[in-house]
Amino acid sequence: MKFNLWLSAGLLTFILASSGQALADQTLLNVSYDPTRELYQEFNRAFIRYWQEKTGEKVSVRQSHGGSGKQARAVIDGVPADVVTLALAYDIDAISKQSGLVPPEWQDRLPNNSSPYVSTIVLLVRKDNPKGISDWDDLIKPGITVMTPNPKTSGGARWNYLAAWSFALKKYNGDEAKTRDFLSRLYKNAPILDSGARGSAINFIRHGMGDVLISWENEAFLALKEYGPEQFEIIIPSISILAEPPVTIVTKNADKHGTHTIAQAYLEYLYSKEGQDIAARNFYRPSDPDIARKYTHQFPEINLLTVDEVFGGWQKAQSIHFSDGGLFDKIYVNQ
Amino acid sequence: MSTFKQHSVLPGFNLALGFTLLYLSLVVLIPLSAAFIYSAKLTWPEFWNAVTAPRVVASYRLTFGASFAAAAVNAFFGLLVAWVLVRYPFPGKRLVDALIDLPFALPTSVAGITLTAIYAGNGWLGQYLEPLGIKVAFTPLGVFVALTFIGLPFVVRTVQPVLEDIEKELEEAAAMLGATRWQTFRYIIFPAVLPALTTGFALAFARAIGEYGSVIFIAGNIPMVSEITPLLIITKLEQYDYAGATAIAVVMLVISFILLLIINLLQWWVRHRSTKA
Numbered sequence: 038m039k040f041n042l043w044l045s046a047g048l049l050t051f052i053l054a055s056s057g058q059a060l061a062d063q064t065l066l067n068v069s070y071d072p073t074r075e076l077y078q079e080f081n082r083a084f085i086r087y088w089q090e091k092t093g094e095k096v097s098v099r100q101s102h103g104g105s106g107k108q109a110r111a112v113i114d115g116v117p118a119d120v121v122t123l124a125l126a127y128d129i130d131a132i133s134k135q136s137g138l139v140p141p142e143w144q145d146r147l148p149n150n151s152s153p154y155v156s157t158i159v160l161l162v163r164k165d166n167p168k169g170i171s172d173w174d175d176l177i178k179p180g181i182t183v184m185t186p187n188p189k190t191s192g193g194a195r196w197n198y199l200a201a202w203s204f205a206l207k208k209y210n211g212d213e214a215k216t217r218d219f220l221s222r223l224y225k226n227a228p229i230l231d232s233g234a235r236g237s238a239i240n241f242i243r244h245g246m247g248d249v250l251i252s253w254e255n256e257a258f259l260a261l262k263e264y265g266p267e268q269f270e271i272i273i274p275s276i277s278i279l280a281e282p283p284v285t286i287v288t289k290n291a292d293k294h295g296t297h298t299i300a301q302a303y304l305e306y307l308y309s310k311e312g313q314d315i316a317a318r319n320f321y322r323p324s325d326p327d328i329a330r331k332y333t334h335q336f337p338e339i340n341l342l343t344v345d346e347v348f349g350g351w352q353k354a355q356s357i358h359f360s361d362g363g364l365f366d367k368i369y370v371n372q
Numbered sequence: 373m374s375t376f377k378q379h380s381v382l383p384g385f386n387l388a389l390g391f392t393l394l395y396l397s398l399v400v401l402i403p404l405s406a407a408f409i410y411s412a413k414l415t416w417p418e419f420w421n422a423v424t425a426p427r428v429v430a431s432y433r434l435t436f437g438a439s440f441a442a443a444a445v446n447a448f449f450g451l452l453v454a455w456v457l458v459r460y461p462f463p464g465k466r467l468v469d470a471l472i473d474l475p476f477a478l479p480t481s482v483a484g485i486t487l488t489a490i491y492a493g494n495g496w497l498g499q500y501l502e503p504l505g506i507k508v509a510f511t512p513l514g515v516f517v518a519l520t521f522i523g524l525p526f527v528v529r530t531v532q533p534v535l536e537d538i539e540k541e542l543e544e545a546a547a548m549l550g551a552t553r554w555q556t557f558r559y560i561i562f563p564a565v566l567p568a569l570t571t572g573f574a575l576a577f578a579r580a581i582g583e584y585g586s587v588i589f590i591a592g593n594i595p596m597v598s599e600i601t602p603l604l605i606i607t608k609l610e611q612y613d614y615a616g617a618t619a620i621a622v623v624m625l626v627i628s629f630i631l632l633l634i635i636n637l638l639q640w641w642v643r644h645r646s647t648k649a
Binding site: 106107109110113131134135187189190228229230231232236239240243244245246355359360361362366369 | 489492594595607611616
């Protein structure tokens with residue numbers, strides 16, 4: 038890691054300089070991923086209010102957003118994050134493994150595998166569903182154009198791939214060769230692999246490209262909210278994957294900054310009724326049963342499989358499917 | 373030291389040279405050598421496997437091929453644009469002149485998104501090209517288009533001042549001596565701008581090789597077909613494979629350096645020959 042010192046030093050000075058005005062109070066830096074921007078804007082305001090009422094202390098929370106993997110690398114390279122709230126457990130595992138800033142058993146420190154809210158992968162189609170898409174099967178039909186980013190560069194794209202794989206594996210009763218063929222046909226229908234989920238969404242929504250966008254559920258809701266239900270429809274597939282975006286304290290950084298207590302409270306507050314309500318309002322599925330009941334009209338029932346039960350965890354999924362020479366590469370290289 | 377000094381008429385040579393070397397080291401050499409040291413974490417077979425994987429080799433072909441083609445096209449049309457700007461007065465000339473710099477100033481991702489929107493199957497230009505069987509966006513051709521876009525100012529801005537400096541009398545003299553217009557261009561103007569033109573070409577080429585932002589949106593990023601090498605470096609980083617990423621970077625660096633060296637030698641040779649003649 039020594040050679041990232043230059044980069045780290047640069048980032049550090051930048052962040053220290055930009056935080057100068059907030060030094061009087063306790064400051065938390067939450068390093069997060071792209072689609073959580075709106076969620077944490079709202080949540081941070083609520084937490085600041087809650088913390089002041091409880092302790093009288095003023096706290097300020099700074100946010101950083103970007104691709105999940107990129108954000109994890111920034112933390113490894115020295116961005117002084119107190120907490121990370123990322124898209125994949127794999128990315129926090131990487132922080133733990135590469136930098137030791139987080140203990141290896143981090144995922145046991147908070148309930149539900151450290152995921153206060155969950156999400157899933159759904160299909161977004163154009164109004165009135167002109168191509169009659171109702172499930173994953175329809176995506177491999179000839180003449181359908183599927184928009185999904187490149188799993189090698191996008192965390193969201195990896196969830197898309199795993200969701201489709203889970204469906205096919207079930208459909209073919211665990212026959213892996215047929216499942217592979219299914220994925221290969223699906224990616225034949227995907228002529229563009231953007232480098233990030235936002236790129237695919239822009240191509241689908243703004244540029245009118247493709248018949249169906251494989252998307253995070255919360256992003257699909259955001260598209261509906263922004264462009265109106267008269268333009269798009271969300272199709273809930275019969276099976277999808279349970280996406281658990283995990284949160285954790287970056288232990289060594291928080292200890293160094295003396296922010297451990299407040300960072301712990303910050304993350305725990307995500308599990309509170311108010312935190313859960315904010316997550317649901319921002320289209321993440323809440324884990325709290327009461328809040329979940331309140332939002333049942335918003336989140337239809339869906340058969341969600343976890344990465345652990347289908348793939349044996351993220352580490353395994355990553356090395357079998359997405360590492361160089363893995364199954365995703367084979368789909369293309371052998372063509 | 374003394375052989376250095378005997379040519380130096382200006383004072384402060386040692387100090388200036390010292391600053392030059394220090395500055396170059398800080399800004400260029402140290403970061404670059406870090407890339408080399410980082411990739412040295414790999415054993416030689418690992419390094420070789422990382423940089424010769426089929427996907428990576430396909431990306432070198434695309435990156436260097438498209439960059440070369442784009443720079444070549446820019447060299448031709450850039451010369452033309454510079455010529456028109458220098459030699460002919462026309463209304464709106466200043467505006468056109470300012471437009472040339474736009475690819476410099478525009479954030480590359482904005483350029484990428486705009487080009488994609490225009491050349492996509494339902495875009496302004498794409499809708500007319502697609503029926504003709506020409507697909508630009510999300511193909512290697514799209515990569516070439518984006519690289520041409522960002523490379524244009526390099527050629528125009530290096531050739532323009534040289535053209536401005538060429539004395540009109542030279543051309544008049546050539547005409548008086550009975551040269552045709554083509555001969556005037558071929559023997560008088562072209563040799564004079566050739567060194568600047570090769571510089572412009574080299575700059576456009578070098579910029580295109582490293583370009584990421586504007587290409588990534590229009591490329592489509594299909595493995596083996598339209599992935600550029602910088603994308604594969606990002607891909608490696610995304611897997612926390614720092615050593616693999618820098619290995620590819622080192623290969624790019626070495627190839628680029630060799631190519632630029634060849635272009636520089638060529639340029640030196642051209643200049644040398646033209647001053648002798």
